Amino acid sequence: MVFNSLLYALFFAAVFALDRLTKSWTLRKFYLLIASLLFYAAWCPPYIVLLLIPTVADWYAAKFIAATPRPGPRRAILIASLALNLGLLACFKYANFLWGTWAAVAQAAGFEVQAERLNILLPVGISFYTFATMSYTIDVYRREIVPARSFLDYALFVAFFPHLVAGPILRAGNFLPQCETERRADRDQIGWGLTLLTLGLFGKVVLADGILAPVADRIFAAQAAIGFAEGWIGTLAFAGQIFFDFAGYSSCAIGSALILGWQLPDNFRFPFAALGFADFWRRWHISLSTWLRDYLYVALRGSRRGTLRTYVNLMLTMLLGGLWHGASWKFVIWGGLQGALLVVEKMAQSVFRIDRFKEVFAGRLALWVGTFFLFTLTWPFFRADDLPSAFGMVESMLSPARAGVLGLSGLRVFTAMAIVAAMFALHGYMRNRSTESEWSRIPWPVRSVILTAMIVAIVLVPGDSRAFIYFQF
Amino acid sequence: MRGPWARCWLLTFLAALLAVAFLENLARRRGVQPSWSVGSESWGMEALDLEPDGIALLGSSRMLSGVEPELMSRKTGRRARQLAINATSMLPILEWLAEREDFSGIVVAEITSYLEFRAGGEWRATAERFKHDLGELRRSPARRVESLLSRFVQTRMACRSPGFHLLTPYRDRHGPGVRRLASLTVEGSRFTRLEFQDGDESLEETETGPEKAIPASRADLDELMNRFAAAARAIQRRGGRVVFLAMPTSGRVADGEERAFPRKEFWDRLAASTSPESIHFRDHPPLSSFSCPDGEHLSYEDALRFTRALAEVLKSAR
Numbered sequence: 039m040v041f042n043s044l045l046y047a048l049f050f051a052a053v054f055a056l057d058r059l060t061k062s063w064t065l066r067k068f069y070l071l072i073a074s075l076l077f078y079a080a081w082c083p084p085y086i087v088l089l090l091i092p093t094v095a096d097w098y099a100a101k102f103i104a105a106t107p108r109p110g111p112r113r114a115i116l117i118a119s120l121a122l123n124l125g126l127l128a129c130f131k132y133a134n135f136l137w138g139t140w141a142a143v144a145q146a147a148g149f150e151v152q153a154e155r156l157n158i159l160l161p162v163g164i165s166f167y168t169f170a171t172m173s174y175t176i177d178v179y180r181r182e183i184v185p186a187r188s189f190l191d192y193a194l195f196v197a198f199f200p201h202l203v204a205g206p207i208l209r210a211g212n213f214l215p216q217c218e219t220e221r222r223a224d225r226d227q228i229g230w231g232l233t234l235l236t237l238g239l240f241g242k243v244v245l246a247d248g249i250l251a252p253v254a255d256r257i258f259a260a261q262a263a264i265g266f267a268e269g270w271i272g273t274l275a276f277a278g279q280i281f282f283d284f285a286g287y288s289s290c291a292i293g294s295a296l297i298l299g300w301q302l303p304d305n306f307r308f309p310f311a312a313l314g315f316a317d318f319w320r321r322w323h324i325s326l327s328t329w330l331r332d333y334l335y336v337a338l339r340g341s342r343r344g345t346l347r348t349y350v351n352l353m354l355t356m357l358l359g360g361l362w363h364g365a366s367w368k369f370v371i372w373g374g375l376q377g378a379l380l381v382v383e384k385m386a387q388s389v390f391r392i393d394r395f396k397e398v399f400a401g402r403l404a405l406w407v408g409t410f411f412l413f414t415l416t417w418p419f420f421r422a423d424d425l426p427s428a429f430g431m432v433e434s435m436l437s438p439a440r441a442g443v444l445g446l447s448g449l450r451v452f453t454a455m456a457i458v459a460a461m462f463a464l465h466g467y468m469r470n471r472s473t474e475s476e477w478s479r480i481p482w483p484v485r486s487v488i489l490t491a492m493i494v495a496i497v498l499v500p501g502d503s504r505a506f507i508y509f510q511f
Numbered sequence: 512m513r514g515p516w517a518r519c520w521l522l523t524f525l526a527a528l529l530a531v532a533f534l535e536n537l538a539r540r541r542g543v544q545p546s547w548s549v550g551s552e553s554w555g556m557e558a559l560d561l562e563p564d565g566i567a568l569l570g571s572s573r574m575l576s577g578v579e580p581e582l583m584s585r586k587t588g589r590r591a592r593q594l595a596i597n598a599t600s601m602l603p604i605l606e607w608l609a610e611r612e613d614f615s616g617i618v619v620a621e622i623t624s625y626l627e628f629r630a631g632g633e634w635r636a637t638a639e640r641f642k643h644d645l646g647e648l649r650r651s652p653a654r655r656v657e658s659l660l661s662r663f664v665q666t667r668m669a670c671r672s673p674g675f676h677l678l679t680p681y682r683d684r685h686g687p688g689v690r691r692l693a694s695l696t697v698e699g700s701r702f703t704r705l706e707f708q709d710g711d712e713s714l715e716e717t718e719t720g721p722e723k724a725i726p727a728s729r730a731d732l733d734e735l736m737n738r739f740a741a742a743a744r745a746i747q748r749r750g751g752r753v754v755f756l757a758m759p760t761s762g763r764v765a766d767g768e769e770r771a772f773p774r775k776e777f778w779d780r781l782a783a784s785t786s787p788e789s790i791h792f793r794d795h796p797p798l799s800s801f802s803c804p805d806g807e808h809l810s811y812e813d814a815l816r817f818t819r820a821l822a823e824v825l826k827s828a829r
Binding site: 043044081082159228255256443474477478485493494 | 512513514515516517518519520522523526527530531534631633636650651652653656657660661664670671725
């Protein structure tokens with residue numbers, strides 16, 4: 039089930055009504071859990087098992103780890119839990135990638151190996167809920183949290199439908215305390231939650247799917263060598279599309295949870311306002327970057343083992359972060375480029391102290407535009423269908439003399455680029471502000487007009503609803 | 512965040528309701544009828560319902576607006592499904608039918624030369640996405656319920672109709688002697704009903720679609736021809752029929768298509784190399800008397816006449 043569907047509107051209205059009409063807190067959590075399982079099963083009923091296996095296994099693993107004082111068995115159970123979770127990911131997400139890579143290596147070595155694709159369906163949201171349950175077991179192992187007292191609370195933490203299929207990736211430490219005390223959304227939370235839902239749907243349905251995706255899709259589908267301007271237009275359109283798509287999803291998730299009285303963490307903080315790549319990753323898919331920092335980078339000893347080891351750790355973290363996004367070498371390269379940008383930034387910081395540039399306007403402007411420019415150059419590896427297409431796109435973007443071949447509609451391109459420019463400028467303005475603070479400064483009748491315009495636009499955009507891009511991860 | 516939310520949302524809902532009601536009224540006053548979409552959801556629903564011995568109508572917007580499936584079903588005695596997709600090559604769909612072991616019906620595959628034989632693969636991307644979405648539709652109860660809900664709403668709201676949307680491919684036709692589109696309605700069967708304004712209008716001179724297209728290289732064309740032939744053979748081996756069809760075109764579009772994609776080099780080669788039946792509208796007198804108001808799409812009345820004539824040609828060809 040996707041947020042941008044009529045079915046979700048009906049489903050959510052029913053869940054909200056049931057939640058408001060039920061008095062018992064335990065019963066309300068139980069209904070929410072059942073609703074969440076239905077939400078997941080509506081995508082593909084048999085795959086509900088894949089959600090239940092890690093949920094039950096990690097529940098018992100965490101209990102055992104917490105109850106056992108001896109480090110050996112604790113460690114063994116943690117490893118078993120991680121192996122189960124990563125094993126499921128490997129089977130259902132990476133099997134074709136691993137098999138294809140092995141076959142390619144074997145073929146290169148002169149062996150006759152058929153690299154036929156295995157017919158495995160990628161379970162929606164597996165990367166998200168796997169990371170959520172893994173963080174729970176690791177946090178219990180590190181004694182940062184105590185195991186949940188109730189299986190109902192823990193199962194709700196894993197399956198809670200707003201975050202289930204595309205995050206934000208929840209931490210037990212944030213969610214389980216909310217299960218302890220009874221909560222019911224007040225009028226302000228419902229009002230703000232509905233606003234977030236509307237903002238998210240507008241970004242997804244109107245901006246991402248209605249305006250930016252057709253331009254990006256058309257250009258990235260081109261197999262001929264496209265022009266310089268076309269390369270930039272397609273990549274910029276995709277930058278806007280993926281932001282409005284994913285930030286829109288996160289906004290809908292946070293809004294839906296808030297209407298039911300639950301707080302989910304922020305996932306985006308105006309990423310295109312970033313002054314540098316470390317800053318970008320503190321603003322883009324925050325729940326993933328903090329997960330990678332806390333459970334991978336820190337586990338690798340972060341920056342505690344000297345400069346060179348810090349660079350290696352950064353690179354490894356971003357390579358695995360790239361691979362998390364998709365089982366393909368193009369995502370590994372994308373992650374590698376992110377790692378390289380972070381390493382170069384760290385080097386530049388230690389040699390030139392580039393933080394000084396942030397003190398003057400021209401320096402901030404250069405860092406802002408430079409970060410966006412360099413980051414944009416990496417998007418083709420994320421969006422293109424395969425590696426040759428990604429390299430072809432980057433080549434077009436770096437060949438100013440190359441003429442256009444696609445004959446794109448001027449109105450569509452103009453609208454798409456105007457939206458990307460407005461997004462870039464808005465992010466710059468909002469760099470040190472929050473949506474909530476700025477929204478609260480708008481008089482309520484004006485808010486109403488803005489929300490009305492957005493709802494009318496959402497209703498009017500015809501055509502098929504597209505799934506959110508991050509569902510495939 | 513604190514604020515007078517009850518007032519704000521009450522006003523928002525009322526204003527949104529009024530605005531949508533106003534736009535709905537405006538759309539209906541302009542003659543726009545509530546309309547189903549021709550996107551992947553409606554395509555998937557029709558594809559799931561295609562009977563093993565039914566008729567699959569493949570192609571692009573020319574087929575969508577030119578062959579009425581219910582009339583075709585009545586005339587041929589087999590259930591016809593409209594599986595054409597706007598502005599895209601139908602080759603991936605033909606290949607999908609070739610892979611469907613249970614299908615041994617009739618495929619009427621409309622060939623728009625500048626979509627099928629042009630350079631680059633982007634013209635097949637939409638069809639590939641539709642195929643991918645069909646898998647989702649098949650396994651996901653949520654997708655199927657959503658498709659039904661969406662059909663229920665869309666066929667009741669004229670303001671959500673593609674006919675009210677300014678960026679539809681049918682609205683891009685300009686040129687001397689080209690008539691403007693008056694209304695566009697997608698029926699429940701996905702047949703796209705087009706009505707054109709009376710009289711010719713001389714609008715701004717622009718290149719037509721075929722003239723903008725670059726033909727595929729010789730090597731790519733060879734590969735495409737092989738793919739068409741392989742897909743057609745697979746369906747024929749199971750006892751099915753594959754009929755390639757060139758729909759009527761006229762005026763500048765027809766001239767432009769002939770210049771950019773000469774019949775001899777493309778259509779005739781396809782007909783010769785694939786060996787199934789092929790019907791070019793110019794070769795069959797009952798199909799050659801049609802004129803397209805915008806150069807490449809039939810008006811509603813002509814589409815009905817064309818469907819009847821095509822059904823007869825199909826029967827006699829057998």
